[in-house]
Amino acid sequence: MPSRIRAGSVSKGRLWSGRIISGLMVLFLLFDGITKLMRVAPVLEASAQLGYPVSTLVGIGIIALVCTAVYVIPQTSVLGAILLTGYLGGAVASNVRIGNPMFNTLFPIIFAALVWVGIFLREGRLGALIPLRT
Incomplete structure (x- = not known):
């Protein structure tokens, strides 16, 4: 028996706040992915430091x-948030693993949280x- 979750109404302010947060996260992730494909020098150095x-x-x-x-x-955004959380x-x-400073460890956690805040x-x-x- 399938269950339906009712779509809650989202105010314009909340919708646009989510879009802006999600948009910023997407820009950063595009930059991250593209710089890896381009193999730019700082990415090569950071990857070597991480052991990749x-x-x-x-x-x-x-x-x-x-x-x-x-x-x-939009139809797959929740799945995307799950995949990005894993990434x-x-x-x-x-x-x-390599004992980087706390900021380096917390940055992806904060980033993943913002991915979820944007979609939420x-x-x-x-x-x-x-x-x-509340």
Whole structure:
């Protein structure tokens, strides 16, 4: 028996706040993925510091761009947020593994939270699934 979650109405302010936050996250993720594909020098250095061979950068860049594309499409945006959470979780694990400073470890966590805040603000049905008490 399928259950239906009612779409909650979202105010214009909330919708646009979510779009702006999501848009900023998408811009950063596009930059991240494209710089990996282009193999720019700072990305090569950072990847070497994290212990990733240069040969893995194109694959990681493609994964970042595919996850971002899934997040951008409204019908698949929740799946995209889940995939991006996994991608950013890998960044956390990489930073913890080599003992990077706390900021380097917290940045992907904060970023993943903002990915979810953006979609939560623009998607009324998430409010029914994850009710926040005031």
